[in-house]
Amino acid sequence: MSIVLSDPPGPRGRRRILIASVVAVAAVAALVVLAVLRLSDKGQLDGEVWSVFFDEPDLRTLLWEGLLDTLRAAATGMVLAVAVGTTLAFARQSDRRLVSVPAAAVVEMLRGLPLLMLIFFAYLGLPQLGVNLSAFWALVIGLTAYNGAVLSEIFRAGIQSIDKGQTEAAAALGLRGTQIFTLIQFPQAVRRMSPTLVSQLVTLLKDTSLGFVIGYTELLRQGRSAVEFLGGRYALPVYTVLAVMYIIVNLSLSLTARWLERRQAHRLGSSAPILLDAADAAGPVAASRS
Amino acid sequence: MDAVLDNLDIFREGFIQTLRLSLFAAVAALILGTALAAMRVSPVPPLRWAGTAYVETVRNTPLTIVFFFVVFVLPQVDIVFSYFTFAVMALTIYHTALVCEAVRSGVNGVDAGQAEAARALGLTFSQTLRLVVLPQAFRNVVQPLGSVGSALIRNTSIAAAFGVQELTGISQRLTTANPGDVIAVLLAGIVCYLVLTLSLAWAVGLTERRLTRTPR
Numbered sequence: 001m002s003i004v005l006s007d008p009p010g011p012r013g014r015r016r017i018l019i020a021s022v023v024a025v026a027a028v029a030a031l032v033v034l035a036v037l038r039l040s041d042k043g044q045l046d047g048e049v050w051s052v053f054f055d056e057p058d059l060r061t062l063l064w065e066g067l068l069d070t071l072r073a074a075a076t077g078m079v080l081a082v083a084v085g086t087t088l089a090f091a092r093q094s095d096r097r098l099v100s101v102p103a104a105a106v107v108e109m110l111r112g113l114p115l116l117m118l119i120f121f122a123y124l125g126l127p128q129l130g131v132n133l134s135a136f137w138a139l140v141i142g143l144t145a146y147n148g149a150v151l152s153e154i155f156r157a158g159i160q161s162i163d164k165g166q167t168e169a170a171a172a173l174g175l176r177g178t179q180i181f182t183l184i185q186f187p188q189a190v191r192r193m194s195p196t197l198v199s200q201l202v203t204l205l206k207d208t209s210l211g212f213v214i215g216y217t218e219l220l221r222q223g224r225s226a227v228e229f230l231g232g233r234y235a236l237p238v239y240t241v242l243a244v245m246y247i248i249v250n251l252s253l254s255l256t257a258r259w260l261e262r263r264q265a266h267r268l269g270s271s272a273p274i275l276l277d278a279a280d281a282a283g284p285v286a287a288s289r290s
Numbered sequence: 291m292d293a294v295l296d297n298l299d300i301f302r303e304g305f306i307q308t309l310r311l312s313l314f315a316a317v318a319a320l321i322l323g324t325a326l327a328a329m330r331v332s333p334v335p336p337l338r339w340a341g342t343a344y345v346e347t348v349r350n351t352p353l354t355i356v357f358f359f360v361v362f363v364l365p366q367v368d369i370v371f372s373y374f375t376f377a378v379m380a381l382t383i384y385h386t387a388l389v390c391e392a393v394r395s396g397v398n399g400v401d402a403g404q405a406e407a408a409r410a411l412g413l414t415f416s417q418t419l420r421l422v423v424l425p426q427a428f429r430n431v432v433q434p435l436g437s438v439g440s441a442l443i444r445n446t447s448i449a450a451a452f453g454v455q456e457l458t459g460i461s462q463r464l465t466t467a468n469p470g471d472v473i474a475v476l477l478a479g480i481v482c483y484l485v486l487t488l489s490l491a492w493a494v495g496l497t498e499r500r501l502t503r504t505p506r
Contacts, residue, residue: 009333017333024336042367112440112487114447116458117480124465125473206352213451220354227362235362243351243359250350 043233050237052230059226059238066222067245073136073218074205077143081204084144085151090181092156110149115207118142123214135216139208147204154196158189191264198257202250209246219245293471294478297464304460305482311374311446311456312486315381316439322382323389328419330390331397341390348387353445356380361452377449381442388438396431397423429501436494440487447483457482 009017039045053059091103110118119142126133126141133141162185170180190197212221223242227235294301330341348356360380361373371379400423408422450459461479465472 013333017335020334021336024334024340028336028340038367044366108488109484112444112484112491113480114444114458114483116447116450117461117476117483120458120462120465121476121480124462125476128472202350206350209352209354210448212354220352220358224358232362232366235358235366239355239358239363243355246352246355247347247350 039236044236049233052234052237053241056230059230062222062226063219063241063245066217066219067249069136069216069222070205070208070211070218070220071249073139073143073208073211073216076140077147077204077208078201080140080144081147081151084148085155086186088148088152089155089159089186090178092152093159093181093185095177107149107152110145111153113146115142115146116210116213118145119210119214135211135214138214139211139216139218142210143204143207146207147200150200151197154193154200155186155189157196158193159185161192162188194257194261198254202253205250205253206246291471291474293464293468294474297460300460300464301457301478301482304455304457304479307374307454307456307459308443308446308482308486311377311381311449311454312439312443314378315385315446316442318378318382319385319389319438319442320435322386324393326386326390327393327397330394331419333415345387345390348384349391353380353384353448354451356384357448357452373449373453377446377452377454381445381449384445385438385442388441389435392431392434392438393427395434396427396429399430400426432494432498432501436490439490439494443486443490444483 036045043049088103088107091099092107094100094103119138122133122141122145123135123138126138166184166188167180170184175183208218209220211218212224215221219242223238227238230238326341326344329337330345332338357377357380360376360383364370364376404422404426405418408418413421446456447458449456450462453459455463457479461475464475468475
């Protein structure tokens, strides 16, 4: 990265970088020391506060169940969002304006809305229409609506990045529109967009934490209940552990995806240029994760 | 419908509160995120590591957890602000990482020849960054920054769960007060958000067209 901005440094440059490094390390260390001093001053780093995870087996059970509930909502949401996203992308590709225009409108609207409003709509609004949902399904429907719209845009960007000749060749072979989409365009789009796709799935997983607002017993809700039960001084250890749990799950999701990609690249052999393309194609949509 | 029409002034209050949250957090995240991006492309390794650590940690943490840390942990060490300020802090911490990645992708999108030419003219690292690379990077980055801004507007809704009476908060309050009019109230809230996010998208499109029309 730094190659773009500066030459490989000479002796003077290296000395300056060394000095800057020492200063930077000192500054970061000073910040950390300040924070630690402040925390220990207020008794936040006492062994007794942090050993709560060993002292309270119930807390471990509570968080473990919360994690399972989080993963359950995330997995259901992911499957449904991919299905909805595929449908919307397909509809938006349609030649019939009667299909493509409403699909485009739905996608633009859902992408512009806060997820929390969608969840409230499912949780508070749908019962008015006679559809009663549990907190789990309200959360999943909210997640599906929002992420389905975002995924459909990711798929569409991927489809647009595929050479037109592919579609033409398929049409020349006599495939119908549906077949071209499902057999030719979609599988390639998914492969090309897989980095963006995974980062969106990570976003979905993080967003399950909004379930706490409507009382779904996911990880965050359980952590909050624990802190309310144990007392505010346990806020730091409990929330730190929650954050670490989320980070571990999300990083393993990303790592699994990267591993799958490498394996696929290995098996298909020729996908090096495809991966380069994917980086380009990911450009405009890559930042759409929230 | 009556619940909406009778409470238009409350909706206006919520709308303004959402706007204020978005603006304060956007300005702060833009400044800090750009600084963080500069750290991540600098030739000083510890700065790069610190920047990477921040971005990777924050990006993999739910915004709600960031809120929990700010709202519930800071008071434990006697740092107490209003819920509004806490919300701005949490939104800033989270979106700084997103701004950083958007700006960095823009910096990396600038042709290496530009920086090489700048160096050949004898510009220093900071001159190259300030005069040549960043102006072009910002042009590349209007669209992704627009997406981050849209995400920020949408994410302000989480502040509702922490006692800030912005659009989502007042929508929820009005649904409780008017159980017969839940859908109308929620739709009104949804329209307010769409006004904000769609006009941002429109402004981003306009800016991008303006910038690409000017001769390079």
